[in-house]
Amino acid sequence: MTLRKKTPENKMSLVQKTALNLFVQKGYHNVSIPTIVKASGVSTGAIYSYFKNKEALGQSIYNQILDRFNQDFSARLEEKTETYDKLRAFVELVFNYTEQDPIVMEYMLFMRHAEFLHECTPICHSEPFKVVRQILWEGMQRQDIKQQDDFVAGISFTGVILRAVELRLADVYRHSLTENIESFMENAWCAVKYRHSE
Amino acid sequence: MTLRKKTPENKMSLVQKTALNLFVQKGYHNVSIPTIVKASGVSTGAIYSYFKNKEALGQSIYNQILDRFNQDFSARLEEKTETYDKLRAFVELVFNYTEQDPIVMEYMLFMRHAEFLHECTPICHSEPFKVVRQILWEGMQRQDIKQQDDFVAGISFTGVILRAVELRLADVYRHSLTENIESFMENAWCAVKYRHSE
DNA sequence: AGCAATAGAAAGATCATTCTTTTCATTACA
DNA sequence: TGTAATGAAAAGAATGATCTTTCTATTGCT
Numbered sequence: 293m294t295l296r297k298k299t300p301e302n303k304m305s306l307v308q309k310t311a312l313n314l315f316v317q318k319g320y321h322n323v324s325i326p327t328i329v330k331a332s333g334v335s336t337g338a339i340y341s342y343f344k345n346k347e348a349l350g351q352s353i354y355n356q357i358l359d360r361f362n363q364d365f366s367a368r369l370e371e372k373t374e375t376y377d378k379l380r381a382f383v384e385l386v387f388n389y390t391e392q393d394p395i396v397m398e399y400m401l402f403m404r405h406a407e408f409l410h411e412c413t414p415i416c417h418s419e420p421f422k423v424v425r426q427i428l429w430e431g432m433q434r435q436d437i438k439q440q441d442d443f444v445a446g447i448s449f450t451g452v453i454l455r456a457v458e459l460r461l462a463d464v465y466r467h468s469l470t471e472n473i474e475s476f477m478e479n480a481w482c483a484v485k486y487r488h489s490e
Numbered sequence: 491m492t493l494r495k496k497t498p499e500n501k502m503s504l505v506q507k508t509a510l511n512l513f514v515q516k517g518y519h520n521v522s523i524p525t526i527v528k529a530s531g532v533s534t535g536a537i538y539s540y541f542k543n544k545e546a547l548g549q550s551i552y553n554q555i556l557d558r559f560n561q562d563f564s565a566r567l568e569e570k571t572e573t574y575d576k577l578r579a580f581v582e583l584v585f586n587y588t589e590q591d592p593i594v595m596e597y598m599l600f601m602r603h604a605e606f607l608h609e610c611t612p613i614c615h616s617e618p619f620k621v622v623r624q625i626l627w628e629g630m631q632r633q634d635i636k637q638q639d640d641f642v643a644g645i646s647f648t649g650v651i652l653r654a655v656e657l658r659l660a661d662v663y664r665h666s667l668t669e670n671i672e673s674f675m676e677n678a679w680c681a682v683k684y685r686h687s688e
Numbered sequence: 689a690g691c692a693a694t695a696g697a698a699a700g701a702t703c704a705t706t707c708t709t710t711t712c713a714t715t716a717c718a
Numbered sequence: 719t720g721t722a723a724t725g726a727a728a729a730g731a732a733t734g735a736t737c738t739t740t741c742t743a744t745t746g747c748t
Contacts, residue, residue, distance in 0.1 A: 300693075303694095318605070319519075319602060319604075319605035319606075321517075321519035321520075321605070322519075322605060324736075324737060324738080325737075325738065325739085326736090326737080326738095329696090334694090335694060335695045335696065336694095336695075336696065336697095336738095336739085336740095337693085337694055337695055337696070337740095338693075338694055338695075340738095340739070340740080341693070341694075345738075345739075346737095346738070346739090402602075403602070404517060404600075404601070404602060406517075407516070407517030407519070407520060408517075414660055416656070416657055416660060416662050417662060440673060440677075441673065443657075443662075443663055444654075444663075444670070444673045444674065444677070445677075447650070447653045447654050447657055447663065447674070448650045448653075448654075448674070448677035448678070448681070450653060451649040451650040451651070451652065451653030451654065452645070452646045452649040452650060452681055453649070454649065454653060455645045455646075455648060455649030455652060455653070456642075456645050456646075456649065458614070459614055459641075459645055462612055462614060464612070464614050464615060464641075465641055465642075465645065472642070475638060475639065475642045476642065476645070476646070478685070478686045479638075479642070479643075479646035479681040479682065480646070480681065481686055482680050482683070482684045482685070482686060483646070483677040483678065483680050483681035484677065485680070485684075485686070486680045486683075486684045487676070487680070488676045488679055488680060488683070522702075522703060522704080523703075523704060523705080524702090524703080524704095527729095527730090532728085532729095533728055533729045533730065534704095534705085534706095534728095534729075534730065534731095535706095535707090535727080535728050535729050535730070536727075536728050536729075538704095538705070538706080539726095539727070539728075543704075543705075544703095544704065544705090
């Protein structure tokens, strides 16, 4: 019994992987189906048998990435009780993703999905960022960090971290984020912890 | 002698204004020349007599916006001598732009220009962000803020501010930035000023 | 043999850009 | 002052390339 070299599942994920890389590299609209066909070796017909259309392909990639991230985040959050440790778990996860899977990270965070995905919750409304806000809110109740609007706190903390990711992905910041996590974590923490007046 | 209703300069800037709005609203690639023709009332022929092609139109909009921002920033920086005041001038400018000209701000900061402009310095490499880094570097020399890599400091400070802008433009943060400048300025300042150990 | 999976040509739409025609302010001249 | 010539500017139809998606013929496994 000879198996086909590529099972449908394999091919489907090959198409997704190829498309993800091309989308990030050249932008969704600059990647045509024929381009994906050439790059993946999977035919037009096969692609359209797996995905309703180009947008559905983009959407499926996005959903998969976000699901995985959410799971990983939940896993890392377990056992953490301190505000600082929870926030640090978030930063570690984000930085690890960035260094290990920069393309995934770029697709998740910095593509303007609304431009090509019609039903797409913006990432800033998505689960992980709600969770961070929740952690910060609890931290304020416990007096671990300074009192303020939880949106402002969330913006400030994630702002430091996500800008680090952004400039790392753009190769403006040229050092490993995981190796320099202390610096960014400190700054992000100080942003939500201290008062200027103190 | 009757003048034409619209001089070429007027029409050219009308096209730019229309295109800017459409690009931000729907994304560069989702806006065709015929769309701009319909929305502006300027014909295809006229548009192509002003701009070599669609990309040149996009580029001219970008250059104009960036030039104006640079000038405004220089102007606000004059007379400022303290590190804090210089940084605050940056934040005030950015927040004012965001509230008064959200579309301009979005085009300047959050469009993925590399996807449609071939010769385009990424914004994070551009003049204003170099200046912020320079201010931070001087602040460290003067011991106004904590010692650290100036890239890390720049990322942290602008991270807080730009994420505020991003979420404000996405209508996730629903309050005026100019009215809440104190909160964000404090957090951004604390990020670069204090040490966790202190 | 039968059938799902696949390939790739073809269809149909849309886009950026070009090109020809028309318009209109200005100038030259009567 | 009135009129015709001129050429830059503008309009919009036409072009050709390219894109997404569909469709039909073929493949290869069971």
